[in-house]
Amino acid sequence: MKKLLIATAISGAALMTSVAQAATYDIDNEGAHASINFKIQHLGYSWLTGRFNDFDGSFEYDKAAPEDSSIEVTIDTTSIDSNHAERDKHLKGGDFLNVKKYPTATFKSTDFKSTGEGTGEITGDFTLHGVTKSITFPVERIGEGDDPWGGYRAGFMGTTKLKLSDYGIDYNLGPASTHVEIELHVEGKRQ
Numbered sequence: 001m002k003k004l005l006i007a008t009a010i011s012g013a014a015l016m017t018s019v020a021q022a023a024t025y026d027i028d029n030e031g032a033h034a035s036i037n038f039k040i041q042h043l044g045y046s047w048l049t050g051r052f053n054d055f056d057g058s059f060e061y062d063k064a065a066p067e068d069s070s071i072e073v074t075i076d077t078t079s080i081d082s083n084h085a086e087r088d089k090h091l092k093g094g095d096f097l098n099v100k101k102y103p104t105a106t107f108k109s110t111d112f113k114s115t116g117e118g119t120g121e122i123t124g125d126f127t128l129h130g131v132t133k134s135i136t137f138p139v140e141r142i143g144e145g146d147d148p149w150g151g152y153r154a155g156f157m158g159t160t161k162l163k164l165s166d167y168g169i170d171y172n173l174g175p176a177s178t179h180v181e182i183e184l185h186v187e188g189k190r191q
Contacts, residue, residue, distance in 0.1 A: 022062035022069060025154055025188025029055060033155075033187035036075060044176030050082035050091075059188055061154055063144070066120060069112040073184070075105040077128075095171040102130050110134070122158065128167045135160060147189075155187040 027034050039049045057073035078099045080091050092099040109124035118141035126135045137160035144154035161179050164170065 022060040022065065023152075024191045025059050025061060026191060027055075027057045027059070027073070028153070028187045028189050035183075035185045036073075037183040037185075038180050040173070040180040041176040043174045048082060048087075050080060050088075052076065052079050053081050054079035057186075059156075059186065061188070066114045067112055069120070069122070070109045071107070071122065071124070071186075072109070073107045073186075076103065077105055078103055096169055098129060102128070105129075126162075128162070129169055131167045133166055135162070152190040153187055154190070155185075157186070158184045 034055075036052045036055055037049065038051065039047050042048045052075050054076035055073060057071065059069065059071035061069050077097045078092060080088055080097065080099075082088055082091065091097055105126070105128045107124050107126045109122050111123040112120055113123075114120045115138070120139050121136055122139050123134060123136040125132050137158050139156055139158035142155040142157060145152065147153050159181065161181050163179050165178065
């Protein structure tokens with residue numbers, strides 16, 4: 001009887017541990033099911049849009065306990081792509097990203113707060129151009145479920161606006177161009 005109680009207690013503890021832990025998802029950038037896009041006004045006359053082609057990361061997520069969610073992303077800043085080679089060369093240079101000195105940007109979450117069914121605010125440390133600041137931005141769950149290949153996936157999006165001078169980037173493109181808008185779209189494969 002004593003052995004049965006111990007075995008039951010161990011099984012129950014293992015079950016509770018597995019239920020309480022969020023699943024790990026790798027961001028599916030190989031299948032091009034994730035993107036990091038940006039847009040900034042150019043002189044106040046038009047929008048310049050682009051993306052970062054190379055990045056990697058993962059996130060933790062459990063629909064039953066969204067407060068336990070977290071994400072880590074590393075962006076290869078040398079992969080900036082505004083669909084114009086000469087402009088990309090300028091963006092990679094000392095006036096903007098200075099990719100020789102700062103070849104990566106990173107985001108590591110420190111907190112997640114649910115704001116409703118499938119929505120929340122994520123807070124974390126964002127490092128760009130050698131400067132780290134805590135930022136908070138809204139996120140939305142797009143969907144989740146089984147994929148056709150026997151796996152399980154979940155997808156999210158989030159947007160934020162960054163003041164360039166907060167990160168030591170103060171090249172003057174006019175008063176309408178002091179901030180850049182970032183969109184993060186991720187689809188993760190559960191591990």
